[in-house]
Amino acid sequence: MAVGLFGGSFNPPHAGHLLVAEIALRRLGLDQLWWMVTPGNPLKSRSELASLGDRLAMCEQLIHDPRIKITAFEKALGGAYTADTLAHVKARNPHIHFVWIMGADSLQTFHLWQKWREIATTFPIAVIDRPGATLSFLSSKMARTFDYARVDEDDVGTLWKQKAPAWTFIHGPRSTLSSTAIRATKAPQPE
Template identity: 80%
Template sequence: MVVGLFGGSFNPPHQGHALVAEIAIRRLGLDQLWWMVTPGNPLKNRNHLAPLAERIALSEAITTDPHIKVTAFEQAFGVSYTANTLARVKARNPNIHFIWIMGADSLQTFHRWQKWQEIARTFPIAVIDRPGATLSYLSSKMAKTFDFARIDEDDARVLWKKSAPAWTFIHGPRSALSSTAIRKAAE
């Protein structure tokens, strides 16, 4: 089984997130996508963070694809960092092939994540294009550090067969929706 892991604070979740998930499922040939709603993001201001239960309910409301499973297991693990979550997921599911899914906007700051290089060495990564971030796959620190491990997006369906580090950048339809913009408009 091939499973995409799509994590984020989803504060709030929106159709742009759903589009990233749908593109990942289709282009990577995923059997499932685990939409992982995180309790918090150490790199973001927690003062504007909606309650976890609310973000889970909103995520479930916009994800109609039966391949998508909304979860908040990171809270159950009691971990705060993606690297720790992924290590736990890998240990508990040795027979599943995982791909870490991220929007290109996250790729720009990926090098600021705790143990970001360890994350890149844990699972293959699929970076999905987002408005304003298309060129991040050329200029980001992660892209430069792991340039040797990049596969062409035409080969995205075999990404799960690659040993990490391996990654691809997937172009496609993009949504201009942004959680930050949605929060600001609601203020």
């Protein structure tokens, strides 16, 4: 079985997240995609974070594809970082082929994630195009460091069969939606 892992705050989830999920399912030939709704994000402010329960409920309302599973198992891991979560997933599911899914906008700061090199060597990574990140992804530290492990976009259907490190960039339709922008439109305006 081939499963995509798409982690994030989903604060709030939106059609752009859904587009990334649909592209990953279709282009990578995945059987399932797990949305891993994180309890928190060490690179983002907790003050703006809706409760985990609220974010899970919003994800459930948005998702209608039975191949997409909404999860929050990271909470039970006690605030684990992504590298720890992926090691846990790998140990518990030795017969499943996983691919880490991320938006191209996250690639710019990927080198700031704890144990980012370990993440890149745990599972293959599919980077999905996002507005403003199409060309800049090549200059990211991750892309430069793992340039030798880049899989041609024409071969993305076999990415889940690759041994990490292996990564690809997938071009396609892009959504300009962002959780940050959505939160900003809902923030109280000064009088």
